[in-house]
Amino acid sequence: RKPWEKQAMSTLTQRQLDSWWMPYTANREFKKNPRIITQAKGAYFTDDRGRKIFDGLSGLWTCGLGHGNAKISEAIYQQSQELDYAPGFQYGHPMAFKFAERLVDFMPTGLKHVFFTGSGSEAADTSLKMARAYWRAKGISSKTKFIGRIKGYHGVNFGGFSVGGIGANRAMYGQGIDADHLNHTQLDENLFSRGQPSSGAHLAEQLLELITLHDASNIAAVIIEPLSGSAGVIPPPKGYLQRISQICREHNILLIFDEVITAFGRMGAKTGAEAFDVVPDMMNIAKQMTNGAVPMGAVVTSSDIYQTFMDSPSKDYLIELPHGYTYSGHPLACAAGMATLDLLEQEQAIERVASLSPSFENTLHQLKGMPYVTDIRNFGFAGALTLESAPNEPALRPFLVAMRCWEKGFYVRYGADTLQLGLPFISTEQEIDDVINAIGESLQEIA
Numbered sequence: 001r002k003p004w005e006k007q008a009m010s011t012l013t014q015r016q017l018d019s020w021w022m023p024y025t026a027n028r029e030f031k032k033n034p035r036i037i038t039q040a041k042g043a044y045f046t047d048d049r050g051r052k053i054f055d056g057l058s059g060l061w062t063c064g065l066g067h068g069n070a071k072i073s074e075a076i077y078q079q080s081q082e083l084d085y086a087p088g089f090q091y092g093h094p095m096a097f098k099f100a101e102r103l104v105d106f107m108p109t110g111l112k113h114v115f116f117t118g119s120g121s122e123a124a125d126t127s128l129k130m131a132r133a134y135w136r137a138k139g140i141s142s143k144t145k146f147i148g149r150i151k152g153y154h155g156v157n158f159g160g161f162s163v164g165g166i167g168a169n170r171a172m173y174g175q176g177i178d179a180d181h182l183n184h185t186q187l188d189e190n191l192f193s194r195g196q197p198s199s200g201a202h203l204a205e206q207l208l209e210l211i212t213l214h215d216a217s218n219i220a221a222v223i224i225e226p227l228s229g230s231a232g233v234i235p236p237p238k239g240y241l242q243r244i245s246q247i248c249r250e251h252n253i254l255l256i257f258d259e260v261i262t263a264f265g266r267m268g269a270k271t272g273a274e275a276f277d278v279v280p281d282m283m284n285i286a287k288q289m290t291n292g293a294v295p296m297g298a299v300v301t302s303s304d305i306y307q308t309f310m311d312s313p314s315k316d317y318l319i320e321l322p323h324g325y326t327y328s329g330h331p332l333a334c335a336a337g338m339a340t341l342d343l344l345e346q347e348q349a350i351e352r353v354a355s356l357s358p359s360f361e362n363t364l365h366q367l368k369g370m371p372y373v374t375d376i377r378n379f380g381f382a383g384a385l386t387l388e389s390a391p392n393e394p395a396l397r398p399f400l401v402a403m404r405c406w407e408k409g410f411y412v413r414y415g416a417d418t419l420q421l422g423l424p425f426i427s428t429e430q431e432i433d434d435v436i437n438a439i440g441e442s443l444q445e446i447a
């Protein structure tokens with residue numbers, strides 16, 4: 001027996017396990033073989049067997065600065081004592097305004113107004129509603145359709161799943177809202193590319209075909225992740241985002257970047273917009289925004305969008321945009337977010353990601369040639385492998401590898417035919433080597 005096997009196993013009863021209908025989880029499998037996380041500090045979880053487990057996805061792309069950061073905890077505690085909650089409808093509190101200002105400073109030039117939400121999914125649906133309302137305010141109410149992208153992920157709400165392009169997330173839910181989709185940018189000729197693939201910019205021209213099909217007078221916005229995260233880290237081909245942005249501008253279509261994964265350092269830059277040098281009309285953020293410590297999201301918009309609502313001819317005491325959440329601008333989330341921005345700066349976390357990502361890239365690509373590995377992709381501190389499908393079971397091998405990794409003390413994400421890494425920004429080179437070795441060993445074990 002290994003030392004950790006002496007520790008008490010989970011004390012959860014079957015009834016407790018059955019009581020939580022877990023999100024995005026194979027509940028039947030999980031409840032036969034629970035993986036229970038009881039503590040977290042820095043880049044490590046502890047499980048209910050007392051084992052230390054390296055957090056290879058920073059939670060769910062949320063906790064880049066590491067878990068249990070004392071400055072974030074302290075900020076949340078202090079705020080909870082000073083003002084735990086304040087309504088954000090028709091009344092405000094200082095932290096939300098101050099945090100919004102800090103976020104505007106953090107954003108690329110041009111994004112100037114922050115609409116707080118409680119999550120990334122809420123940010124997605126907020127941005128879509130804003131886009132429709134914007135065109136209506138401009139007197140062009142026919143502009144209601146959205147263009148998303150195959151393999152895109154924009155959360156789980158009605159707008160988000162409709163513009164999203166991962167089949168499994170849509171299949172059970174029937175009709176959503178009116179949306180069409182661009183092709184994804186994963187081309188065979190780009191297999192095993194490092195960073196941004198060099199070919200694929202031409203795929204942006206497909207937007208012109210969709211405009212011909214639907215007419216720009218009917219299209220409100222294009223929404224894309226600058227780098228597709230959930231579908232397995234698909235960096236944009238060089239020049240692709242620039243061309244999408246240009247076509248949107250020329251056809252009066254708003255461009256929304258869903259940066260729920262890419263903002264706040266993951267790309268080795270403040271945002272994906274900065275990393276890839278394209279500024280959208282709206283940017284959706286969440287996850288790393290509070291280092292995952294308190295749920296929060298936001299849509300950050302251009303002045304043109306904000307001002308369009310402020311210039312509406314209605315009376316000043318009437319609401320310009322009838323939209324918002326009970327927890328929009330929650331004081332505890334704002335406090336966590338402010339502390340997160342401080343830490344990103346003080347610890348030079350973004351610079352650290354930028355400087356270590358070439359070494360992550362080299363180590364990750366050493367998995368080329370391992371059993372079943374058909375592609376490897378990376379950018380910043382995000383990376384993924386595609387595994388060759390087992391007969392009729394594309395999701396099986398990633399699951400088996402992730403379970404092996406978990407047993408070895410490494411948490412990595414598996415989704416469809418991919419394995420994904422979103423390293424903590426505080427990872428050391430040794431930890432990078434170790435997690436990638438664990439994946440390599442696991443691949444050999446299942447071969």
Ligand code: PLP
Binds near residue numbers: 122225260
């Ligand atoms: N948008 C993107 C790009 C995401 O990656 C996610 C979550 O993974 C979401 C939206 C949804 O965020 P949430 O799960 O906070 O609703």
